[in-house]
Structure formats: structure tokens, C-alpha cells
Amino acid sequence: MKYEGIILRQISGFYDVLSDEDVIQCKARGIFRKEKITPMVGDKVTIDRDEKIIISISNRKNQFKRPLVSNIEHLGIVIAAKDPVPDHLLIDKLIMSALINKITPSLVINKTDLASKEESERFENEYQNTGYSIFKISCKEQIGINDLKEFYSDGIICLAGQSGVGKSSLINLLCADTSQQVGELSIRNATGKHTTTHAQIVPLPTGAMLIDTPGFSSIDVEDIAPQRLHYYYAEFDPYLGHCHFDDCMHDFEPKCVIKKAVNDGKVPSTRYERYVSILRSLQDKKGRNIR
Ligand code: GDP
Ligand code: ZN
Secondary structure (H helix, E strand, C coil), rough: EEEEEEEEEECEEEEEEEEEEEEEEEEEECCCHHHHCCCCCCCEEEECCCCCEEEEEECCCCCCCCEEEEEEEEEEEEEEECCCCCHHHHHHHHHHHHHHHHEEEEEECCCCCCCCCCHHHHHHHHHHCCCEEEEEEEEEEEECHHHHHHHHHCCCEEECCCCCCHHHHHHHHHHCCCCCCCCCEEEEEECCCCCCCCCCCEECCCEEEEEECCCCHHHHHCCCCCCCHHHCHHHHHCCCCCCCCCCCCCCCCCCCHHHHHCCCCCCCCHHHHHHHHHHHHHHHHHHHHHH
């Protein structure tokens, strides 16, 4: 019988496929090797339940090396309201990287128990007119976790952010109602050595699925053409196309409506300044490639 399913994890050539609430350990059809396709965690697959074989793999929405997962739907960018000091450039790049890969970014401000109201609100103000969802939580005091669970109600979720912001703490809280083991699985292979498996995804009670190891690369940002960078700033949207020059990059150009919006306080100056710094690095890179 043929069934649809999703690959939750991969252990030494076997794939655990979630199908109709059962987890079935399958092998991949031999033909995949010939076609140079390797099934990966996150893949939507068709399996033969009797033969325990993966028959086909649906087209991937996106796929990553780190984490080695496909079809990511949500990127939860975790920030600490206090300790460590936020790396805003990283946050901005993670947002862009999500957008490049058709992923919905959301911002999760953790450790609100350590920060004053003003400190937590500073981040909100910085990102509020991007339109992305912003959550204020405390893993320590378990505040705001249920709202987050409700928001992440479908698709595969990846958490990313600086070290020490509370990603692992949050993964543990989100998975608290599941029977799944979280963290890298360590298994003994035939020679008795411990091998570490790749990331796995954990089905949550809401229907969403969480990648159990944090991390997401923002390397794709380096491939953005400088003149396209402004499309990755949602708060620039209402102004794009209204600058004096059609090809305005909102840098040195006169009569620029983005710069005016920054001066009028409609676009946060900090976001704009980081836009310029990323723009310069993309232009430098392009210049180097041409030479
Ligand atoms: P990761 O590196 O992003 O995975 O961060 P961890 O989950 O390992 O957390 C880093 C440190 O912050 C740990 O000592 C946690 O106990 C602590 N921590 C996590 N969430 C909170 C929180 O909401 N409030 C406070 N005060 N500490 C937290
Ligand atoms: Zn402009």
C-alpha cells in the first residue's frame, strides 16, 4: 500500500518516516542512487508500507546543508533581551536568508525576565514595521511559550540566533509535550563506535515540526545583487519606486524617499545603517568579481 509521509530522521541508511501517525523505518529505493538523489530529513515522500521502501520524493521547497534538512517553513530568530548583547547584523542577515529561501521569519525575544520593559521594547521598535511576528518570551519563567506554540502550527520550524540566547532551552520547552528524544542522537554502529546522527525533526502536538538542533546559515546573503538588496527590507516596501532615480540604491543618491523616511523616523535609522553596510560589502564583492 502506498502512503504519504515525511522523513523525521536518518540513521545509517534507514529513514524514519512519519506516516499516518506511525513512524516506519524505510530504506530508499535503489533507483535514487542512480539518479543521484539522496533522501533527506524534511522530505515529503511516498512509501510502500509493506515493503518499507521510499518510492518517491516530492519536489523540495528549499534544502540546506546546515542543518541538513529540506522544506523549512519557519525560521525563529532568537534574540536575548539582555545577555548576550544582540548582533543586529546577524539578525538582519538571518531575516534575508529566510526570505531568499521562501521561509517566514519570526523574531523571538527571550530572557525578558532579565530586561526592563524598555529594553525588550527596543527590539520591538526596531523590527515592528517589518511586519514579521515578534514574540516576547522567557524560557526561564515560561512566559509566552504557549503563544509561540500556537503560532508555529504547521510546517518545519528551525531556530537560529547567537550562541547563548536560549535556543536549546526553547527547543526543550517546545518539545516538552512530545515523547521524542531531543538533541543529537548518539548511536553505536557495528564496530561499537559512537556515531552522531544529523538533525532530526520532532512532530509537535500542534502539527508543526521542530528541528531539534539550532543553527541556520546566512551565507546566501552574499549572493544578493546590490540593486536587489532593498527588496529584503519589508519596511522599505511602501517607498520603493518613488525615489528620484529609478535605480536608486538609497545610498549617496539625492531625492531618495528611503533616506527621507529614515530622517522622518518612519524607518529605523539603525536598520538603514546596516542596510548601507551590507550594500557596501555586496558592492565590494561584485567589484572584486569583475576584475
Ligand atoms: P543557546 O546557546 O542559544 O542554545 O542557549 P541556551 O539554551 O544554552 O541558554 C544559554 C543560557 O541562558 C543558559 O544558561 C540558560 O539557562 C539561560 N537562559 C535561557 N533562557 C533564559 C531566560 O529566559 N531567562 C534567563 N534568565 N536565562 C535564560
Ligand atoms: Zn532611494
